[in-house]
Amino acid sequence: MDSKQLTALKTHNETLAQFIVRLSSFYEGLSAETDNELKVLRGHLSAKPDYTLATASINKLNNHIQLAQSSVKQHTQLTIRELEKSIKQFQQNFAQDQELTRQCALVLSAAQMPVNNLFELQSLCLRAIRLFSNVSQPVAADNSKNIQADTEGRQSGTLFEEIQNELSQLINSYAKKQPDEPRVQDLKKRLDSPLSEDDLLQTCLTVIRLVVTETMHEATLSGRMIYRIYTALGGIQEKVESSIETSSQSFEKRQKSSADITSQLNQMDQTVQESDSLELLKQQAKTHIASISSAVADRKAADNEEQQALMSLFNSMQTQLENLQRQAQLYRRKLAEQTAFSHTDPLTRLPNRLAYNERFNREYEEAKLDNRALSLAVIDIDFFKSINDRFGHQAGDKTLQVVGHHLKKHLHGDEFISRWGGEEFVMLLPFIEVSALEKKLDDMRQSLARLPFKFKQEKVSITASFGGTCLRMDDLPESMFARADELLYQAKKGGRNRVVVE
Ligand SMILES: Nc1nc2c(ncn2[C@@H]2O[C@H](COP(=O)(O)OP(=O)(O)OP(=O)(O)O)[C@@H](O)[C@H]2O)c(=O)[nH]1
Numbered sequence: 001m002d003s004k005q006l007t008a009l010k011t012h013n014e015t016l017a018q019f020i021v022r023l024s025s026f027y028e029g030l031s032a033e034t035d036n037e038l039k040v041l042r043g044h045l046s047a048k049p050d051y052t053l054a055t056a057s058i059n060k061l062n063n064h065i066q067l068a069q070s071s072v073k074q075h076t077q078l079t080i081r082e083l084e085k086s087i088k089q090f091q092q093n094f095a096q097d098q099e100l101t102r103q104c105a106l107v108l109s110a111a112q113m114p115v116n117n118l119f120e121l122q123s124l125c126l127r128a129i130r131l132f133s134n135v136s137q138p139v140a141a142d143n144s145k146n147i148q149a150d151t152e153g154r155q156s157g158t159l160f161e162e163i164q165n166e167l168s169q170l171i172n173s174y175a176k177k178q179p180d181e182p183r184v185q186d187l188k189k190r191l192d193s194p195l196s197e198d199d200l201l202q203t204c205l206t207v208i209r210l211v212v213t214e215t216m217h218e219a220t221l222s223g224r225m226i227y228r229i230y231t232a233l234g235g236i237q238e239k240v241e242s243s244i245e246t247s248s249q250s251f252e253k254r255q256k257s258s259a260d261i262t263s264q265l266n267q268m269d270q271t272v273q274e275s276d277s278l279e280l281l282k283q284q285a286k287t288h289i290a291s292i293s294s295a296v297a298d299r300k301a302a303d304n305e306e307q308q309a310l311m312s313l314f315n316s317m318q319t320q321l322e323n324l325q326r327q328a329q330l331y332r333r334k335l336a337e338q339t340a341f342s343h344t345d346p347l348t349r350l351p352n353r354l355a356y357n358e359r360f361n362r363e364y365e366e367a368k369l370d371n372r373a374l375s376l377a378v379i380d381i382d383f384f385k386s387i388n389d390r391f392g393h394q395a396g397d398k399t400l401q402v403v404g405h406h407l408k409k410h411l412h413g414d415e416f417i418s419r420w421g422g423e424e425f426v427m428l429l430p431f432i433e434v435s436a437l438e439k440k441l442d443d444m445r446q447s448l449a450r451l452p453f454k455f456k457q458e459k460v461s462i463t464a465s466f467g468g469t470c471l472r473m474d475d476l477p478e479s480m481f482a483r484a485d486e487l488l489y490q491a492k493k494g495g496r497n498r499v500v501v502e
Contacts, residue, residue, distance in 0.1 A: 017045040020054075031071075034064040076121050083128050084111050090132060092493075096383045103131055160200055167191055167200075167207055168393065173346030174210065183210060192394060228327050232320045239313045246309040253302035260295035264288045345419040347397055348404035356418035356426055360477065363416075363428050367471050375429040375437045377468040378484045379407065379444075382496040384423035387462070391455035399453065399462060406451060410444045426481075434470050438501040441466045445499055463497035470502065 024038040037060050044054040091104035107127050115121050168191040174184050187210070190203055268288045275281040343355035351359070360376075367374035381387075381403055388396040400423060407425055408417050416428040429437065445466055453460040467488025471480055483502065491500040 013049065013051075017049045017054075021045055031064065031068055034061065034068055037061050037064060072118065076115055076118070079121060080111050080115060080124070083124065084108060087111070087128060087131065096386050100131075107131055160195075160197060163204070164191060164195060164200060165393070167203060169347060170207060170211070172397075173341075174214070175346075192392075229324060232324050236317055236320050239316050243309045243313040247306055250302040250306035250309075254299050257295040257299035257302070260298075261292050264291045264295070348401050348419050350404050350408065350425075351416070351418040353418065353420055356416075356420065356428075359416050359418070359428060360481075363430055364471070364477055364480075367430065373431050373433050374471040375427075375432040375434075375468060376471070376480050376484050377427040377429065377437070377441055377466055378420070378481070378488045379425045379427070379464050379466050380488055380492070381423040382463045382465055382492075387455070387460070391458075391460075395455045402451065402453070403448065403462065403464065406448055407444060410440070410447075426484075432470075434501060437468045437470065438499060441468050441499045441501065445497065449497060465491035465496050466499040466501075467491055468499065468501040 021042045024042055028035050028038060037057060041054060041057040041061060044050045044057055087104050087108055091101055091108075094100045107124075110127065111124055115124065168188075171184060171187045171191055174181070175188050183206075187203065187206060190199075195203060265288075268285060271281065271284045271288070275284065343351055343358075345352040363374055366372075381399065384396065384399070387399055400419070404417070404419060404425060407427070411417055411427070411429075414430050415432075418426050420426045429440070432440065445464060449461060449463045451462060453462050465488055467484045467486065467490070469480060469484045469487060487500040487502060491498045494500065
C-alpha cells in the first residue's frame, strides 16, 4: 500500500468513525444499557480511534439493538391498540356527528395498516390528536369571545352552552310565575339566542339579583304574616289584661256592697230588738232600706260594667280571630302554591325530580310492605342535542313538552311520570310486571316515533330509548334506578329507539 492509499484509508476510517459517533447519538434513548454502550463506543472512536475496542463494543451493541427492536415492536403494537380503543370510544361519544364519525373511521383504518417504524407511529398519533382536538380545541384554546357555530353547525363552548341552558330553564320557571314581569321577559328573550361570555356573565348577575329579590319578597311575605299574628295576639292580650282589671275592680265593688247590705241588715235587726216606738222603727227601717237599695244598685252597676267589659273582650277576640283565620287561609294557599311550584318542572309542567323522589319512596315502601309489583322506567330522547343544534333551543324545549305530554297520555291511575332532568324522564308503574312493562314501554316508543314533528319546514322524527326494570326483593331504592339507567344505556348502545327491559 503506497502512502497515497494509506492517507485515503485513514481519511475513510475517520469519516466512518465520525458517522458512527453521530449515528450512535441519534439512537440514544432506546434503553439505559444501550445508551451506556453507545457512550463507550463513542469513546473508542473519538480523537484517536481504537478499532479493536470499538469492534468489541459494536458486537455488544448488536445484541442490545436486537432486544430493543423487539421491545419497540411490542410497544408500538400496544400504543396502536390503545389508540384504536380511544378513537372508538370517541366515535361512540359523538355518534351523532357524521363528519367526526367519518374522520374517526379514516384514522382507524390507517391504524390497521402495518406500522413499520416509530415515525409512522408518531404520524398516526398526530392524526388522532388532531381528531380529538377538533372537538376540544374551540372551547379550550379558542379565545374568541363569541360562542360560535363551527362549519359543520356544531356549537362550541359546551360549558357556556350548559350555563345558558340552566339559566334559561330557571328564567322560564319565573316567567310562568310572573308572566307580566318585563325584566323576566327581557331575560327570557336574551337567553333564547347565543350570548358572548361577557353577556352571559352579565345575564347571570341579573338572574341572581332577580332570584335574591324574589326570595326576599317571599321572606317578607312570611315575615308580614308573622307580624300580623303577633300584633293580633298583642291586641287580644291587652284586652284580656284590661278585662281582668275591670273584673277585679267589680269584684271589690261587689264585696263592698255585700258588706254594706249585711251591715244594714244587722243594724235593722238591732233596731227591731231595741226599738219601743213603732214610729221610730218605721223611720229607721226607711233609712236602712234606702241604704240597702243604694248598695244593691251599686252592685248591679258593677255587674253591668263587668258584663260589658267581657262582651267587648269577646267581640274584639272574635274579630281578631276571624282576621287571623283569613290570614292563615291566605298563607296556607300560598304555601300550597309554593309546594306545588317546587315539585313541578316549569317547562313540561310534569312533576320534577323532587316530586319523583318523594313518590318513589312512598311507592317503594308500599310495594315492599304489600309484596306487590312495582316497575320503573327511564326514558331518554335520542340525539336530542342535534335538535337544539339544528333547530334552536326553543325547538328543543317544544320537543321536551310534546314528548313529556305524549308519555303521560299513556299512563293510567296510579302511574307516575316526572322529568328527571335534561331530556330524561322517569316513570313509576305500580302493579306492572316485567312482561306487561315491556309491552307498555314498546307501545309508547312506537307511538312516539310516529309523532309528526316539523321544525323550520322540515319533518323530523323523534325517538327515545327506554330502560325498564321491576322491584326485586333485595333492591335498595338506589339500586332499582341504577339498574334501569344501565338498561337505558344498553338501549342507547344497541342503536337507540329501543326498549331494554330486564
Ligand atoms: N332545549 C333544551 N335543551 C336541553 C334542556 N336540558 C338539556 N338540554 C340539552 O340536551 C342535550 C343532551 O345531549 P346529550 O346528553 O349529548 O344527549 P343526546 O344528544 O340526546 O344523545 P343520546 O342521549 O346519546 O342519544 C344537551 O345539549 C343539553 O344542552 C332543556 O331544558 N331544553
